Each structure stands twice: as structure tokens, then as C-alpha cells.
Amino acid sequence: MIAKVAPDLISEVVEQAFAAKQASRALATLSTAHKNQILEQIEVALEEHSAQILAANAEDAALAKVLARRGEMSQALYQRLVLTPEKLRGMIAGVRAVAALPDPVGHILARTLLDEGLVLEKVSCPLGLLAVIFESRPDAITQITTLAIKSGNAVILKGGSEVEHTMRATLTAIHSALGVDLPPAAVMGVYGREAIATLLALDKTIDLIIPRGSNALVQHIQKNTLIPVLGHADGVCHVYIDAAANLDMAIAIALDSKVQYPAACNAAETLLVHAAVTETLLPRLAASLADAGVRIRGCPLTNGLLPAYALDSVAEEEWHTEYSDRVVAIRVVDNLDAALEHIDRYGSHHTDAIVTADAATAQRFLNEVDSANVFHNCSTRFADGYRYGFGAEVGISTSKLHARGPVGLDGLVTYKYKLTGSGQVVKDYSGPAARKFLHKAL
Amino acid sequence: MIAKVAPDLISEVVEQAFAAKQASRALATLSTAHKNQILEQIEVALEEHSAQILAANAEDAALAKVLARRGEMSQALYQRLVLTPEKLRGMIAGVRAVAALPDPVGHILARTLLDEGLVLEKVSCPLGLLAVIFESRPDAITQITTLAIKSGNAVILKGGSEVEHTMRATLTAIHSALGVDLPPAAVMGVYGREAIATLLALDKTIDLIIPRGSNALVQHIQKNTLIPVLGHADGVCHVYIDAAANLDMAIAIALDSKVQYPAACNAAETLLVHAAVTETLLPRLAASLADAGVRIRGCPLTNGLLPAYALDSVAEEEWHTEYSDRVVAIRVVDNLDAALEHIDRYGSHHTDAIVTADAATAQRFLNEVDSANVFHNCSTRFADGYRYGFGAEVGISTSKLHARGPVGLDGLVTYKYKLTGSGQVVKDYSGPAARKFLHKAL
Numbered sequence: 076m077i078a079k080v081a082p083d084l085i086s087e088v089v090e091q092a093f094a095a096k097q098a099s100r101a102l103a104t105l106s107t108a109h110k111n112q113i114l115e116q117i118e119v120a121l122e123e124h125s126a127q128i129l130a131a132n133a134e135d136a137a138l139a140k141v142l143a144r145r146g147e148m149s150q151a152l153y154q155r156l157v158l159t160p161e162k163l164r165g166m167i168a169g170v171r172a173v174a175a176l177p178d179p180v181g182h183i184l185a186r187t188l189l190d191e192g193l194v195l196e197k198v199s200c201p202l203g204l205l206a207v208i209f210e211s212r213p214d215a216i217t218q219i220t221t222l223a224i225k226s227g228n229a230v231i232l233k234g235g236s237e238v239e240h241t242m243r244a245t246l247t248a249i250h251s252a253l254g255v256d257l258p259p260a261a262v263m264g265v266y267g268r269e270a271i272a273t274l275l276a277l278d279k280t281i282d283l284i285i286p287r288g289s290n291a292l293v294q295h296i297q298k299n300t301l302i303p304v305l306g307h308a309d310g311v312c313h314v315y316i317d318a319a320a321n322l323d324m325a326i327a328i329a330l331d332s333k334v335q336y337p338a339a340c341n342a343a344e345t346l347l348v349h350a351a352v353t354e355t356l357l358p359r360l361a362a363s364l365a366d367a368g369v370r371i372r373g374c375p376l377t378n379g380l381l382p383a384y385a386l387d388s389v390a391e392e393e394w395h396t397e398y399s400d401r402v403v404a405i406r407v408v409d410n411l412d413a414a415l416e417h418i419d420r421y422g423s424h425h426t427d428a429i430v431t432a433d434a435a436t437a438q439r440f441l442n443e444v445d446s447a448n449v450f451h452n453c454s455t456r457f458a459d460g461y462r463y464g465f466g467a468e469v470g471i472s473t474s475k476l477h478a479r480g481p482v483g484l485d486g487l488v489t490y491k492y493k494l495t496g497s498g499q500v501v502k503d504y505s506g507p508a509a510r511k512f513l514h515k516a517l
Numbered sequence: 518m519i520a521k522v523a524p525d526l527i528s529e530v531v532e533q534a535f536a537a538k539q540a541s542r543a544l545a546t547l548s549t550a551h552k553n554q555i556l557e558q559i560e561v562a563l564e565e566h567s568a569q570i571l572a573a574n575a576e577d578a579a580l581a582k583v584l585a586r587r588g589e590m591s592q593a594l595y596q597r598l599v600l601t602p603e604k605l606r607g608m609i610a611g612v613r614a615v616a617a618l619p620d621p622v623g624h625i626l627a628r629t630l631l632d633e634g635l636v637l638e639k640v641s642c643p644l645g646l647l648a649v650i651f652e653s654r655p656d657a658i659t660q661i662t663t664l665a666i667k668s669g670n671a672v673i674l675k676g677g678s679e680v681e682h683t684m685r686a687t688l689t690a691i692h693s694a695l696g697v698d699l700p701p702a703a704v705m706g707v708y709g710r711e712a713i714a715t716l717l718a719l720d721k722t723i724d725l726i727i728p729r730g731s732n733a734l735v736q737h738i739q740k741n742t743l744i745p746v747l748g749h750a751d752g753v754c755h756v757y758i759d760a761a762a763n764l765d766m767a768i769a770i771a772l773d774s775k776v777q778y779p780a781a782c783n784a785a786e787t788l789l790v791h792a793a794v795t796e797t798l799l800p801r802l803a804a805s806l807a808d809a810g811v812r813i814r815g816c817p818l819t820n821g822l823l824p825a826y827a828l829d830s831v832a833e834e835e836w837h838t839e840y841s842d843r844v845v846a847i848r849v850v851d852n853l854d855a856a857l858e859h860i861d862r863y864g865s866h867h868t869d870a871i872v873t874a875d876a877a878t879a880q881r882f883l884n885e886v887d888s889a890n891v892f893h894n895c896s897t898r899f900a901d902g903y904r905y906g907f908g909a910e911v912g913i914s915t916s917k918l919h920a921r922g923p924v925g926l927d928g929l930v931t932y933k934y935k936l937t938g939s940g941q942v943v944k945d946y947s948g949p950a951a952r953k954f955l956h957k958a959l
Contacts, residue, residue, distance in 0.1 A: 100887075301739065335943045447934065450937075453942070457635075492923075495879075495894065498770065
């Protein structure tokens with residue numbers, strides 16, 4: 076991967092990453108008060124630099140507008156790039172909100188007396204160095220920077236070229252606020268598309284990569300690095316409407332899961348309907364969806380029951396599709412097992428919901444669906460760090476290791492074992508006259 | 518990677534992995550009592566099949582002996598392969614010990630009232646499908662199988678060809694004990710070196726890989742899969758003897774860390790000695806190490822102070838070396854910062870210890886060394902799941918994510934979020950008349 080990139084750029088990016096890692100050591104030992112003070116200084120600096128940041132964003136936006144008009148940039152990406160004074164105030168308010176969160180570092184997760192004078196502590200500590208690779212969103216810069224500082228991690232920011240002026244102006248503000256105790260390398264900006272391959276190869280230096288962007292970006296990163304990646308490529312979420320569902324509730328939940336924000340990763344893509352309720356439910360459901368401007372794509376059974384809509388049939392591969400739009404697929408299933416089988420085969424293990432009044436069926440669904448978020452009688456759209464009460468969201472993870480589902484500040488720390496003794500050696504705990512461990516929880 | 522392997526074998530291994538994943542669903546929902554009953558049945562079956570297992574192992578050992586004599590297999594690998602009746606009894610006792618451990622599945626880690634009638638639970642659950650790739654050790658088969666069953670995971674076992682007869686006989690015993698509720702695919706044996714590449718490519722099916730073998734094996738696996746790997750390639754551990762160290766204690770800890778079991782990953786490879794104590798400490802330390810049959814390799818300063826030993830100097834790259842033998846490197850450092858710098862540059866973030874009577878120095882070391890295990894005034898050899906009181910050890914991880922340091926049964930589970938509502942939709946929590954979340958911990 077690296078071989079394709081000019082050696083000068085590689086060595087520059089490697090040097091930048093090493094400097095950021097070095098800075099992570101200073102960050103790791105800052106007190107909570109000190110970190111909060113830096114966050115307050117960042118808040119003030121962003122306010123003071125508001126005019127410069129908006130001017131820089133206007134430059135980016137002018138370029139992007141041309142690209143969008145030519146069809147070389149999506150409208151969605153363009154909309155996310157443009158910063159208004161109100162959006163900037165929201166970004167600054169976000170910095171304040173992170174400062175107010177509890178510090179995730181230094182918690183004693185367990186303490187055990189191994190033997191007299193030999194105490195084991197499991198203590199939460201920062202991961203070290205994060206790298207964020209993002210597209211378009213200026214808010215990613217301040218959000219991830221403040222979450223990183225609060226959790227004692229250094230961070231490398233690699234934004235797309237479309238957001239470069241905005242990022243430079245924002246980092247100028249942030250660097251002016253770091254004070255004397257934290258080098259600017261603690262929040263390191265890296266530029267140029269070629270830098271990505273170099274960052275992805277630095278698995279001894281970077282501890283976690285957080286991609287913020289398209290499914291294609293996330294998948295590219297997941298497939299091309301040994302560094303752990305926090306995030307999800309796609310959200311193919313399901314609502315299963317059981318035979319024992321309250322039909323009014325089922326329609327309300329299906330509708331909210333699809334249309335409340337169709338582009339969200341926790342929006343539903345497929346509705347699975349138990350065969351016993353198709354005749355009563357499907358006509359009403361289809362009418363509600365049509366009223367909300369949702370296009371339906373059905374299995375042959377669904378389409379046969381909804382002749383008035385002249386629906387397209389869903390091809391096998393399409394059940395994997397994240398429409399991210401006002402489109403929904405509907406499939407009739409014979410029973411819970413068929414629903415579980417469909418979700419397992421076509422889903423992305425993100426969020427899946429059941430609507431049923433039968434408690435045993437609900438329990439089986441919640442236990443057996445292998446997804447980060449499994450819901451009973453509520454909308455898939457609740458799968459979100461803010462709605463879960465985490466205060467801030469680092470991202471939503473469909474990985475099973477480390478952090479799963481919506482991830483708050485806790486996802487940016489690890490732990491270490493600290494063992495404090497008074498000269499103990501292992502030799503004394505082996506052989507015929509071995510000392511016995513106490514293993515007493517303290 | 519896959520392209521080099523015959524298509525038939527690939528499809529066979531893929532089918533086996535799919536069957537194991539299917540079986541993981543049955544395992545995930547077994548009750549604690551049911552899992553313990555299966556473990557008891559495995560214990561009995563292993564006892565009943567002891568003669569067959571020992572006979573099969575004798576076949577493996579006879580072949581291995583020829584290879585070892587020809588130098589095509591290391592003595593260490595050969596020793597680990599050979600099963601005595603006593604070692605087999607130890608394996609069976611290990612099954613009983615795992616049955617006695619608390620079930621890591623189904624713990625409610627957090628419960629939050631999001632709103633009236635909308636309750637969020639974070640619940641521990643199995644990972645799904647584990648794959649163990651191991652060399653030589655017959656005990657890996659029973660140990661990992663029982664840990665997998667206890668934690669509700671299915672497991673694929675891929676042993677080296679040297680252990681194939683032993684593994685087939687052991688799996689015959691285990692399969693006879695699974696009963697009617699668990700298909701044999703829940704504990705799936707896979708054979709043939711070519712199967713490894715296929716397993717490593719199944720990142721949508723296998724949830725965790727646990728390598729048990731040489732550093733080369735572990736590194737090969739880490740570099741060639743997108744599946745998370747639980748383990749560590751090397752253990753380059755340090756003991757730093759500070760200016761304020763009690764010298765008797767320092768010598769005892771250095772000696773134990775090196776010689777108590779030199780092949781262990783938590784044995785020390787390098788001793789860092791503060792310049793202020795070299796003249797008093799080094800001659801005594803060298804004499805103690807020499808008495809224990811340890812060969813010293815020093816930095817120029819060390820070698821200059823120990824002229825009687827005519828020591829070899831350590832080259833730059835050698836500081837990374839895991840000797841796994843009665844060899845130790847010694848380096849004189851000017852201060853704590855130089856020790857921290859050395860450990861960060863050359864260590865493997867496994868286990869590092871400081872010997873000092875100065876509390877502030879100890880605190881800095883424990884906070885700033887970025888290793889899974891950081892010790893004060895005790896031997897590095899304490900870094901171990903049994904010594905930590907975990908009951909059983911899955912392995913030692915130098916990864917920072919998910920599980921770090923010695924990993925017990927908890928390392929084989931993840932969690933999911935279960936949200937139970939009564940018809941709630943997200944639409945009601947947005948807009949001007951939005952309902953407010955309660956976010957009340959229950």
C-alpha cells in the first residue's frame with residue numbers, strides 16, 4: 076500500500092504520527108481539572124476565531140458548490156460541509172457539553188488483595204493515539220478533538236480535501252488554546268488523500284481509527300488496516316411484526332423506524348411481517364407508508380396482497396440493501412424462526428426490533444438476534460448515544476469487541492493492571508512449601 | 518490468500534465454519550445449569566476415553582520423536598505434545614475447574630429508564646464463534662473447548678498436524694458428551710495446514726481467533742486476518758531498578774523475573790539500572806545471575822563495570838529480543854525518563870516492573886508505562902490469570918481493545934443493548950413539543 080506513495084509524504088506523515096504519539100503521553104497524565112480547563116479554553120478560542128472559521132468554510136463551500144453543480148460531489152456531502160453561524164454555535168456548545176461529562180480515566184474497576192502487601196488494581200486509562208478520517212463535516216473536528224482530550228488521548232485528524240480550509244482555521248483556534256502543557260501535536264492535522272494509506276499502516280503507533288463518512292470510506296478503512304476500527308459500514312435494520320402484534324403500534328413503529336430520518340444508520344430498511352397478519356395489516360401499512368412518501372418493494376406474497384400498488388419485487392441480493400431513503404422492503408415470513416433467519420442472513424447486526432404482545436416471543440427475539448441493539452415494541456431510531464443517555468456519542472459500533480452499539484466516552488479508554496508489592500517473588504508461590512494466594516476482593 | 522488452496526478444501530472448511538456458527542446459536546441460549554451439565558459429561562467422557570486418547574497421543578509422539586531427532590521439530594514442541602496419564606488427569610481436572618466458575622453470560626451491566634415504559638438494558642452475551650489455532654499442546658483442546666462452552670460460544674479447533682491423532686481422539690470423547698441439545702459442530706475440529714488461510718478469511722463468520730503457539734504463528738495470524746485476535750506475539754518485559762531501590766529486593770525481583778520460568782512470556786528480558794546504583798548493585802546482581810546460570814549481555818557501561826565476566830555488548834536491535842532463555846540484557850540508564858523511553862521503544866507493552874522505595878517515582882512509572890501490566894516492587898512473573906485470581910486464563914493480550922493483560926472468561930463475551938418499550942417512537946422526542954428523556958439509572 077505504502078509503495079505507491081511518494082517517500083517524502085510518507086516520512087512526513089510518519090513523523091507527524093510519532094509526534095502525536097509522543098504528545099499522547101503528556102495528555103494521559105493530565106488531571107480532570109486540567110483537561111476541563113483546556114476544553115474551556117478551546118470553547119473560548121473557537122468563539123474568538125468564529126469569523127475566520129466561517130470565512131474559511133465559505134472558501135471550501137464555494138469550491139464544493141462548483142463540484143456539486145457538476146455532479147462531482149453529492150448534495151448530501153455539500154450540505155454537511157456548509158457551516159452557518161448557528162451550526163458553529165452548536166459545535167461550540169458541544170465542546171462545553173463534553174467538558175461537563177465525567178472523566179472516564181482513572182476509575183478503579185477492580186481491586187484484589189493477592190496476598191498480604193500485594194494489591195492488584197484494574198484501572199481505566201487512555202488508549203493513546205486516535206486517528207479520525209472524515210469527510211465534509213466540520214463538526215467532526217471539534218467533536219472528536221474534545222472527546223479525545225477529555226479521555227486523555229491524542230488525536231490525528233485527516234479530513235477530506237473539501238474541508239481543508241475549514242479544518243486549518245479550526246485547528247489554528249484549537250492550537251491557540253492548548254496552553255504551555257500540551258504541544259500542538261496532541262491535536263495533529265494531516266492533509267492530502269495519500270496520507271490515508273500511511274496512517275493505516277501505522278499499527279504500532281495509532282491505537283484506534285474512527286472513520287466518519289460514507290460506507291465506502293468505512294469499508295475501505297476496515298479492509299486495509301490492522302489498527303482497530305470503531306464504527307460500522309452499514310445499517311441494515313429490521314422491524315419484525317409478529318402474529319401477536321398490536322397492529323396500530325406496529326404501523327406507528329414501522330413508520331417511525333423508516334421515515335423519522337431515512338438517511339440515519341438506525342433507520343429500518345426491511346419490514347418482516349408474520350403471515351398470520353398480512354391480510355389485516357398490509358393494506359393499512361402500505362397506505363400509511365405511501366402517505367409518508369415511502370416507496371415499497373415487496374416479496375411476491377406482499378406484492379400479491381397489494382395489487383393496487385403495482386410493486387417491484389425484491390431480488391435476493393437486494394435484501395442486503397441500505398436504501399438510506401424513503402424506500403422500504405417488505406417480506407412475509409411464516410414464523411419467528413424465519414424472521415430470525417432473515418435478519419441473520421441479510422442484516423448488518425446494527426439494530427433490529429420486534430413488535431409483539433407475546434412476552435415469550437419477544438424474549439426469544441431479544442436473546443437470539445445477534446445485533447448490537449435489539450428492541451421490543453419501540454422504534455429502531457432509539458439506537459443512539461444521546462437517546463441512550465451517554466451525553467456524547469463517539470460513534471455506533473457493529474463490531475462485537477471492545478465497544479458495541481452506541482459508544483460514549485468509555486469507548487476511548489482501555490485499562491491496565493497495576494500490581495503493587497513489597498518484594499514478592501513468584502518462586503515463593505510454587506513448589507511444596509508454596510504460599511497460597513488470598514484473592515480477596517477489596 | 519485463498520486462491521492458492523484447492524477449491525474443495527476451501528468449501529469444506531467454509532461449510533464447517535457455517536455449521537459451527539449455526540451451532541453457536543443453540544449454545545448462546547443454554548442455561549448455566551445446562552452448560553455445567555455438558556461440562557460434567559465431558560469430564561466423564563474424557564475419563565472413559567483416557568486409554569484411547571493416550572494411545573492416539575503415543576502415535577503422534579512416535580512420529581514427532583523422529584522429527585525431533587532429525588531436528589525438524591523443536592524439543593520444546595515435542596515435550597509439549599507428549600501426554601502422560603498425569604497430564605491427562607490435569608486436563609480433566611481443568612474441565613471441572615471451568616464448570617465451577619461463574620457464568621459470564623446474562624449479566625445486566627447497566628439498566629436505564631429512558632422514559633416511562635421504555636427500559637434500556639446492557640446485557641453480557643456470547644461472542645458467537647471462536648477459532649483456536651494451536652500447535653502441539655493437547656491441553657489447549659480441552660481448555661478452550663470448556664471455556665467456550667461455559668461462555669456460550671461455539672469453537673473451531675485447528676491443531677497442527679503433529680497433534681492430529683490426539684485431537685481426533687479427544688474430540689470423539691467430547692462429541693459423545695454433548696448430548697442431544699448440542700450438535701457436534703459446536704466443537705468443530707478442522708484439519709490440514711491449508712485450512713488456516715480459509716479460516717482467516719471468514720471475518721463475517723468467526724468472531725475471535727485465539728492463537729496458541731510460537732511468536733511466528735501469532736504474528737502470521739495477526740497480519741493475515743480482519744478477525745480480532747486475542748493474544749500476544751512477544752513478551753519483552755523489563756525490570757527497572759531505581760536509584761531509591763532496596764538492593765536486596767531488587768536482586769530478588771530481577772532474579773525471579775528472569776529465572777523462575779525463563780520461557781514464559783512474562784519473564785524479564787532486560788534489566789534497566791539507574792546510574793546511581795550501578796557500582797553497588799551490578800557486581801552483586803551479576804554474581805546472583807551467574808549463580809543461577811544466567812548469561813548477561815550488557816550495554817558498554819555495564820560491561821565496563823563487570824570486567825570479570827568479559828561480556829558481549831548488546832546491539833541496538835537486540836534490545837527488542839525475547840530471549841525466552843537464561844539470558845538477560847542489562848542497560849544503565851540516567852534516570853526514570855530514560856527508563857520510560859527505553860521501555861516504550863523496545864518493549865512489547867506486556868509487563869514491566871519498577872523496584873523503588875520512592876512512592877512518587879513508582880506512581881509515575883505505573884501511570885506512564887503503556888503496558889497491560891505495570892508492577893511496583895514485585896516480580897513480572899505475577900502477570901498471569903491464575904495469580905490474578907481469574908480461575909482460568911484464556912490468554913494474555915497485549916492488544917488495548919476489548920481485553921488487555923491476562924484474560925479470563927470475561928474476554929469471551931460481549932454485550933448487547935436490549936430496549937423494551939410500549940410503542941414509543943422517536944418522532945415524539947423531537948420538534949417543539951418534544952418529550953424529554955428521563956435517563957434514570959435503575
